[in-house]
Amino acid sequence: MIQVRLFWEFFKIGLFAVGGGMATLPFLKALSENTGWYSMSFIADMIAISESTPGPI
Numbered sequence: 001m002i003q004v005r006l007f008w009e010f011f012k013i014g015l016f017a018v019g020g021g022m023a024t025l026p027f028l029k030a031l032s033e034n035t036g037w038y039s040m041s042f043i044a045d046m047i048a049i050s051e052s053t054p055g056p057i
Contacts, residue, residue, distance in 0.1 A: 013027040013031070021050070025043070028043055029043065
């Protein structure tokens with residue numbers, strides 16, 4: 001059942017990713033607070049890595 005929830009949550013986030021990767025940050029923050037699957041420091045690490053590499057976010 002966790003796969004269905006995981007799919008649904010990231011499907012909702014992906015709907016707004018068309019506007020750019022930074023548009024998904026509020027949804028990722030809310031998902032982090034609601035589920036506890038990852039921490040805000042992990043999101044900050046993901047942003048730092050993605051901004052330091054070439055290509056789209």
